Amino acid sequence: MREFGYQQVSDVETAVATLATSADARYLGGGTNLVDLMKLGVETPELLIDVTNLPLTDITETADGGVLIGAAVRNSDLAANPVIRQRYPAVAQAVLAGASGQLRNLATTGGNLMQRTRCSYFTDVSKPCNKRVPGSGCPARDGEHHNLAILGASEHCIATSPSDLAVALVALDAVVHVREGDSARAVPLTEFRRLPGDRPDLETTVEPGALITGVSLPGLPIAAASRYRKVRERASYAFAIASIAAAVEVSGGLVADCRIAWGAVAAVPWRATRAEAMLRGKPVAIESFAAAADAELLAAEPLEHNAYKVALIRNVTVELLAELTGVSR
Amino acid sequence: MTRSSLSSSFTVTVNGEPQLLDLDNRTTLLDALREHLDLTGAKKGCDHGQCGACTVLLDGRRVNSCLVLAVAAQGRSVTTIEGLGTADRLHPVQQAFIDHDGLQCGYCTPGQICSAVSALDEVDRGWPSAATADVGAEKITLDDSEIRERMSGNLCRCGAYVNILAAINAVAQ
Numbered sequence: 001m002r003e004f005g006y007q008q009v010s011d012v013e014t015a016v017a018t019l020a021t022s023a024d025a026r027y028l029g030g031g032t033n034l035v036d037l038m039k040l041g042v043e044t045p046e047l048l049i050d051v052t053n054l055p056l057t058d059i060t061e062t063a064d065g066g067v068l069i070g071a072a073v074r075n076s077d078l079a080a081n082p083v084i085r086q087r088y089p090a091v092a093q094a095v096l097a098g099a100s101g102q103l104r105n106l107a108t109t110g111g112n113l114m115q116r117t118r119c120s121y122f123t124d125v126s127k128p129c130n131k132r133v134p135g136s137g138c139p140a141r142d143g144e145h146h147n148l149a150i151l152g153a154s155e156h157c158i159a160t161s162p163s164d165l166a167v168a169l170v171a172l173d174a175v176v177h178v179r180e181g182d183s184a185r186a187v188p189l190t191e192f193r194r195l196p197g198d199r200p201d202l203e204t205t206v207e208p209g210a211l212i213t214g215v216s217l218p219g220l221p222i223a224a225a226s227r228y229r230k231v232r233e234r235a236s237y238a239f240a241i242a243s244i245a246a247a248v249e250v251s252g253g254l255v256a257d258c259r260i261a262w263g264a265v266a267a268v269p270w271r272a273t274r275a276e277a278m279l280r281g282k283p284v285a286i287e288s289f290a291a292a293a294d295a296e297l298l299a300a301e302p303l304e305h306n307a308y309k310v311a312l313i314r315n316v317t318v319e320l321l322a323e324l325t326g327v328s329r
Numbered sequence: 330m331t332r333s334s335l336s337s338s339f340t341v342t343v344n345g346e347p348q349l350l351d352l353d354n355r356t357t358l359l360d361a362l363r364e365h366l367d368l369t370g371a372k373k374g375c376d377h378g379q380c381g382a383c384t385v386l387l388d389g390r391r392v393n394s395c396l397v398l399a400v401a402a403q404g405r406s407v408t409t410i411e412g413l414g415t416a417d418r419l420h421p422v423q424q425a426f427i428d429h430d431g432l433q434c435g436y437c438t439p440g441q442i443c444s445a446v447s448a449l450d451e452v453d454r455g456w457p458s459a460a461t462a463d464v465g466a467e468k469i470t471l472d473d474s475e476i477r478e479r480m481s482g483n484l485c486r487c488g489a490y491v492n493i494l495a496a497i498n499a500v501a502q
């Protein structure tokens with residue numbers, strides 16, 4: 001591992017200003033992704049700026065009936081928070097579906113949203129990878145890609161974003177609050193992460209060096225009945241191969257409103273807007289749910305070893321929507 | 330600005346005793362405990378957060394010490410398996426692992442026990458898990474599936490899971 005300096009900061013301005021003093025500094029949250037990648041030689045910062053002591057450790061209720069989650073709130077505290085559990089249950093469920101009790105005690109909200117892909121070529125410095133070394137190639141396309149993207153990928157990169165939390169947040173209209181230099185900005189989570197295109201090394205739409213200060217969720221009555229469902233290759237302590245966060249409001253047997261987002265299918269937490277549009281106003285029935293999923297999956301570009309995900313995410317979507325609306329399959 | 334130093338001097342309280350450390354910033358909490366403080370109870374299984382053998386309590390909460398930089402634990406309090414009980418006054422979870430034969434080779438055991446102590450505390454505080462049917466419910470009913478889920482961050486290569494489950498159930502009663 002490369003040697004590095006370590007600094008603690010106690011205010012947001014100092015954190016951002018300190019990062020700007022180095023060409024190669026990183027914010028350190030719980031370290032559960034960054035320290036791991038440093039051991040692997042994937043990340044080689046010369047300076048770590050520990051942001052866990054910033055005054056960003058609270059979950060506060062906002063004027064619009066929503067909540068603001070500080071960037072340094074640990075995943076376990078987020079999932080244990082009574083307001084989150086009651087008003088945004090999918091968020092608590094998504095956090096609890098990820099990693100382990102030990103890791104959630106360390107992992108922060110900001111770090112979770114910024115965690116890197118688990119693509120096995122990205123984490124192996126002996127292999128080419130366009131995300132890690134731009135222009136070096138993407139061996140995943142013809143190689144191991146059983147858990148990589150079916151939506152929004154490019155010829156340059158087919159990585160997926162592994163965060164469970166981000167899927168629930170994006171379904172429930174979350175907004176990411178960032179500090180870039182001297183200015184603060186609020187970016188809807190739907191626009192925060194970038195699809196790979198020809199620059200898979202660029203993962204967000206904010207400036208390099210931007211500090212996440214928090215994530216807000218609006219007051220959203222539909223969210224109180226939201227749910228998260230995760231499919232993985234073992235019962236626990238494994239990343240998703242497909243996941244979904246959803247909420248449905250029914251009125252007179254029709255879908256009055258809905259929220260659907262998918263995980264482990266793209267480089268971003270995938271808000272299924274086409275499925276949502278297709279479903280609104282439709283009768284609450286298995287056929288409507290399947291048609292909605294199919295509308296979203298029209299854009300799917302599966303490869304040889306991840307084609308199973310198309311049927312998987314479709315079935316999980318139908319199942320969860322049926323469960324949320326009390327329709328039997 | 331001058332480049333930050335590559336090593337740091339700081340204090341961490343370990344099993345109740347303040348320890349002054351002067352370490353290369355790259356040192357993990359696990360290596361600090363094992364290589365610098367001679368506390369070899371916490372084990373290095375994977376060194377990547379994937380097995381739980383290195384589990385210790387940081388300010389009373391279980392963490393993977395292999396992913397915590399020692400320098401980032403400065404000013405905080407660490408409890409390792411050595412600090413949970415003594416040979417003649419074992420912690421109830423330690424005693425239960427013996428009574429229920431919750432180990433074979435013993436390599437994962439310090440991590441399992443630290444994790445179980447903290448998991449039971451999380452249940453007392455009403456924290457839900459992925460096995461909790463209603464995350465909004467205030468009280469947790471600790472059944473086998475809850476214990477399995479809450480302990481999923483600790484792998485056991487010997488497969489002593491059945492007896493580990495029995496040991497934790499016994500303490501939870």
Ligand SMILES: Cc1cc2nc3c(=O)[nH]c(=O)nc-3n(C[C@H](O)[C@H](O)[C@H](O)COP(=O)(O)OP(=O)(O)OC[C@H]3O[C@@H](n4cnc5c(N)ncnc54)[C@H](O)[C@@H]3O)c2cc1C
Nearest residue numbers: 029030031032033034098099108110111112114164212378
């Ligand atoms: C074995 C294992 C299993 C896991 N399983 C799952 C799983 O099933 N589901 C899941 O979702 N996750 C899983 N994770 C990933 C885990 O959730 C992430 O590692 C964690 O959320 C990252 O948070 P952190 O605070 O530790 O981030 P760090 O490791 O500290 O940082 C990660 C990145 O975020 C940046 N960063 C940190 N804070 C900020 C900030 N405030 N502003 C801007 N940038 C910031 C860092 O510079 C770094 O680039 C797993 C991890 C491990 C090791």
Ligand code: SF4
Nearest residue numbers: 119121129138157158
């Ligand atoms: S899919 Fe992306 S991260 Fe994986 S090897 Fe290709 S370029 Fe790298």
Ligand code: FES
Nearest residue numbers: 374375376381395
């Ligand atoms: S050694 Fe830390 S989790 Fe395996």
Ligand code: FES
Nearest residue numbers: 433435485486487
């Ligand atoms: S007892 Fe041998 S690894 Fe668990």
